[in-house]
Amino acid sequence: MKKITIFYQERCPFCKRAFKFIEELKAEHSEYANIQIETIEETEQPQIADKFDYYYVPTFYLENEKIHEGGIYKDEIKKIFDAALQN
Numbered sequence: 001m002k003k004i005t006i007f008y009q010e011r012c013p014f015c016k017r018a019f020k021f022i023e024e025l026k027a028e029h030s031e032y033a034n035i036q037i038e039t040i041e042e043t044e045q046p047q048i049a050d051k052f053d054y055y056y057v058p059t060f061y062l063e064n065e066k067i068h069e070g071g072i073y074k075d076e077i078k079k080i081f082d083a084a085l086q087n
Helices: 013-029 075-084
Strands: 004-008 038-041 058-062 067-068
Touching: 004 013, 004 075, 013 075, 058 075, 067 075
Parallel strands: 004 038
Antiparallel strands: 004 058, 058 067
């Protein structure tokens, strides 16, 4: 299973919606329950965020590869989760 890293900002409405979709998907699909997700609030941890190449939040990385940047929909998060489950 691959690790997902999410860069976000606490006040970002797109980020809040993304986390809502994540919780919904985990409740709907038991296979997503154990996916490892690291969350980094970029204003609280700029020393980490500055090492990554992105401009908008939320930004999703699968391992060290950026796979989504900016506003996101539930079906797009599902595709990220499915990719994380692949070996």
